[in-house]
Amino acid sequence: MSAVSTLQGRLGEFDEKRLLLLAMFVPFTLFFVLVWGVPIGYALGMSLFSDPTGAAEFAFLGNYVDVLTSELFGTALWNSIVYALSSTVLSLVLGLGLALVVNRKIKGGNALRTMMIFPYLLPTLVVIFMWTFLLDPNVGAVNQFLLDYGVIQEPLAFFSSTTWAMPAAIVASVWKYGSFAFFILLARLQAIDPNLYERARVEGASTWQAFRDITIPNLRGAILIIILVRGIWMFNKFDIIYLATRGGPLDATTTLPIMVYELAFLGSPDFGGATALAGIMFLLLAAVAVVYFWAFKPEQEVTT
Template sequence: MATDVSSGLRDIWQRRLRYRDSVYRFLSKRKVMAAFTILPALLLFVFITLGPIVWAIAAGFFEIPVFVPQWEFILFDNYVELLGEGVFWASLWRSILFAGGSTAFQLVAGIGIALLVNREFRFSGLVQTVVILPYMIPTAVLGFMALWMGNAQWGVINRVLIDLGLLDGPFSWFGRHSTAMIAVILTSSWKFTIFVTIMVLARLQSIPTDHYEAARIAGASRLQMFRDVTLPNLKSVVFIVLLLRGVWMFNKFDIVWVLTGGGPGDATRTAPIYAYELAFGMTRLGKAAAMSTLLFVFLASVALVYFRVLQPAQEVRTR
C-alpha cells in the first residue's frame, strides 16, 4: 500500500518536472521570447495610439450628432467641405508659419546657447542646470507667466521698454493682430529652445577634442573650427531637431490656446485650434475628425519628402 502511494507520488512529481521542462523549453525559444517581450508594448501601442488614429480616420466619413448615438455615413462630404473653406487653408498656413518660425528660432537660439554653456568655466555645471529650467516649467504656467509679463498695463516687458525709450506707451503684445503670432512664436521658443540646447550640447560633448587640437595646430580660427569641425558634427542632430520640432510645433495646441485662444480675431487660429473649435465649439465632430486626418496626411507627406531629400539616416550612419 505504502509502496503504491510512493510510486504514485513519484509519477506525479516526474510528470510535473516534465511539464515544467517543456514550458521552459517553449519559453526559451527565440521567437516566443521576442513575442512575449514585444506583445505588451504592441498592445499598448494599438489601444493608445493606433486605435484612436483608426477611429478618427473612420469618423471623418460620418456626420456625428452630439446628442444622437446614430452616425450618418456621408463619405467624402466632410473633406470636400473642408477643402473648399478658406478658413481651413488659412489655419493651415498659420500652422506652417508658426511651426517654421518657431523651429527656425529654436534651432538658432538652441545652438547658440549650447555653444555658450559647453565652455569650461567656473560654475559651468550650475549654469547648464539653470539653462534647462524653462523646459521643466509646465506649458500652461509658462503661458500665464508670459501673459503677465506682456500685459499692456503692468507687464514688466512694457515697463522696461518704456523706461529705455523704445516704447512711447503701453503695447498689447498678445492683443494686436500684427504682433500676436510673433509674440506666440517667441513665447513658445522661450520654453522649447532648451530641447534643442540639450540635443546639441550632448553632441558637442561627444566631439573628440583631438579634432579641435588638429585644427588649432593647422592655424584655423574659431570661425573656421566651427565651420569645419563643429557644424559638420552637428548635422545629424540638426536633421533630427528639424523633424521633431517641426512636427511638434505644427501640432502645438496648449501654448497657443493659453496665450491667445486663437485670437485676436483669427491671427493665431492655427489648424489644431480650428479643429478644436470644430469639435467642441461647433460640435462638428465628424468634420473635426476629417480635418485631423488631413493634417495627419499632410505631416506624413512632409516627413516622406524630408526623408527622401535630406536623407537623415544616411547622415547619422556616416557619423
C-alpha cells in the first residue's frame, strides 16, 4: 500500500515537474520560432528565388553566385573585416586600460565609471551628430586642434575622405562601444582576490609579471568573449556607419550590411541578392564562431 502511494506520489511529482517545464518551455519555443525561426527561414527561402517579391522564379544558388561575383562584394567584405576587427580590438584595449585604472581605486574612479556608461546610453543618431560636428572641416574642434598644433596644414573632411572615412567611423564606434569591454573587464578585475597580488609581490614578482601571470589569465575568458561578441556585433553593425557616411565616399565604408541594404532598397530592389548576401554573412560568422570556440575555448573560466 505504502509502495503504491509512494509510486503515485512520485508520478504526481514527476507530472507536476513536467507540466512546469512545459509551461516554461512551450511559450518561449513558440516565440522563438515565430520571431526568429520563421523570418530567418523565410529570408533564406527568398534567397533561392530571383525577384522573390514579384515574379518569383526558383534560381537555387543563382543569387549567391551573383552576389559573390559582384565587384562590390570583395570591397565590402574587406571593409567589414577592417571595421569589425579594428573597432573591436581598439575598444578592448581602451576598455582594458580604463578598467585597470578605475580598479586601482584612484580618486575620481567612481565618477569615471559612471561617465563611461553615457556613450552607451546615447542614441546612435546623437553620437553620429556629435562626431560629424567634432570632425567637421569648418567648425569642428578636432580640425581646429590639429591645425593649432601644426599636425595638419589644411582642414580634413574626415567623413568625406576615402582615406579618413573608415578611421573616423571606427573612432566614433570605439567611443560609443568601448564601455562594453570596460564594464565586463572591470567586473572581472574586481573579482580577483587582491591577496594574489600581495602574495606575488612578496614572492618577488614585478608589476609586469603579476599582470602577465595573474591579471591576464583571469581576464582571458572575458577577453575572448568580448572579441567574439563585439566582433560579431561590429561585423553586422549598420546604423553607425550608414548615418555617418552612407557607405561612401566611393564605397570606402561600404560594409556587408550596408551592401545588403543597398541591394534591397536602393535603385531596383533585389531582395533575392540581398537575402543571399545576408545568408552568406550568417554562414561566415557561424563558421568563424565555430572555429573560434574550437581554437580558444573561451568558455573555460578560471575557477576560484
